[in-house]
Amino acid sequence: MEVTKFDQQTLALLHKAFEIVLEQNKVSFHKIGIAEEGEQLLFLYEGKDEKVHVFKWSKASSIGVSIGVLAQSVLMPIIPHLRLLS
Numbered sequence: 001m002e003v004t005k006f007d008q009q010t011l012a013l014l015h016k017a018f019e020i021v022l023e024q025n026k027v028s029f030h031k032i033g034i035a036e037e038g039e040q041l042l043f044l045y046e047g048k049d050e051k052v053h054v055f056k057w058s059k060a061s062s063i064g065v066s067i068g069v070l071a072q073s074v075l076m077p078i079i080p081h082l083r084l085l086s
Contacts, residue, residue, distance in 0.1 A: 003062050003070060006036055010067075017071035018043065025079050028086040043074060047085035 003010060015034050022029060033044040041062065043055040057074055065073070075082075 002064055002066050004064075006041070006059060006062075011036075013067050014071065017067045018075060020068075021071045021075045022082070025075075027079060027082045029082075045082060045085065047082070049085060053085060 001013065003014075011034050015032070018032055018034065022032070029045060029047055030050065031044075031046040033042075035042045035044060036059070037056070039059055040056045041059055043057075045053045045055070047053070055074070055078055062070055
């Protein structure tokens with residue numbers, strides 16, 4: 001499924017895709033979330049330190065991209081950092 005708009009269903013599917021990518025890369029977490037903020041999307045990550053870490057990316061760059069590809073493109077660059085937090 002390609003992202004065409006950001007509604008609750010799309011954000012829920014994206015959340016699940018993020019969980020899958022984290023699990024495949026053996027990154028543990030207490031909680032994760034995805035939220036909108038203006039023209040950006042936020043990935044909220046809570047690891048072992050119980051602090052919420054925020055990573056941002058552009059909504060516009062997400063339109064027309066499949067949910068799985070989007071999850072990987074957002075997470076793969078920050079996986080090493082997330083491993084330190086998990």
